[in-house]
Amino acid sequence: MMIQIPDVLTPDEVAHCRAVLDAAEWIDGNATSGFQAAAAKTNQQLPQDGAAAREVGAIIIQALQANPLFVSAALPRTILPPLFNRYGVGMGFADHVDNAIRRDPSTGQPLRTDLSITVFLSQPEDYDGGELVVEDAYGSHLVKLEAGAAILYPASSLHHVTLVTRGVRTASFFWIQSLVRDDARRALLLDMDVAIQRLSSAVGVADPSVLSLTGTYHNLLRMWAEV
Structure with a gap:
């Protein structure tokens, strides 16, 4: 089940989040990758424990918890802290499946990743390429949404991000352990x-x-x- 969630963030919230993120210091996205991900991924990532990630992450979590469609579709038990990535020209992420288990960075508790979510923070006209492509039983789904919108999909799905050929694609991505596993x-x-x-x-x-x-x-x- 893939669910598009429009208007998670208001235009003012998007503008504020982008101002914070654009002023932050980004690092190589493979700083936190395992061996297989490092071979497939070229992007930049925001340090998870940095002030910018915490501030913008809190805004996104608060907005999602107040969104009826997200709550109904995800039935969230635990939402892992949002991560942030940025793809410039020539950057992408080849086919991969997200890890089944991740640890909550604040508690160290292992959590099952039932759902993946991407919150788009760049307008689609600001970059070429950079589409999220998710595979399921019904084929390939290409996703490129308005800034402030989100896509929710099973974390077990094979997916990739196509190469960016113009501009910069900025987004938040993270995982949810649902009350209902299936x-x-x-x-x-x-x-x-x-x-x-x-x-x-x-x-x-x-x-x-x-x-x-x-x-x-x-x-x-x-x-x-x-x-």
Whole structure:
């Protein structure tokens, strides 16, 4: 399940985040890579423990936690701190799959990476190339969104970033451990939640059909959630 989440950040928030990031000191993206990633990746990355990453990361997390579509689609249990990368001309990231387990840098606790998310921080007209390409059972999906929008997809997906041929692509990327591990179950719950909202608008929240569907949703969540 791939979900586009528009307007995670407002234009003012994007402008502020970019001002902070553009003034920060970037390092070689392979400073934190394993052997396989280092062979596939050429980009720049922001030091995770730096002031810029912490400030902008906090803005992104707060915005996502207030976004109903993100909460409904991800059912987040734990959100890892956002990372930031930058691709200039000639930079890209070949096909790879994200690590299944990552450690929370603040606690050292190992966390399962159920979902990957990219929040775009450059306008698409500001660079050529740099598309995120995600492979799933239905084929290849090319993603290049407006600044402030996000794409959420299973971390088990094969994906890559195409070479940038003009301009600079700046983005945030990180991972979520969901309350519901299975992607198909998360997709079903999201469909049910959307149906509940639409039905509630049409017939009212107290209608028996709404109450019945809501009860089914929560019963499934009780069975599938890992807390």
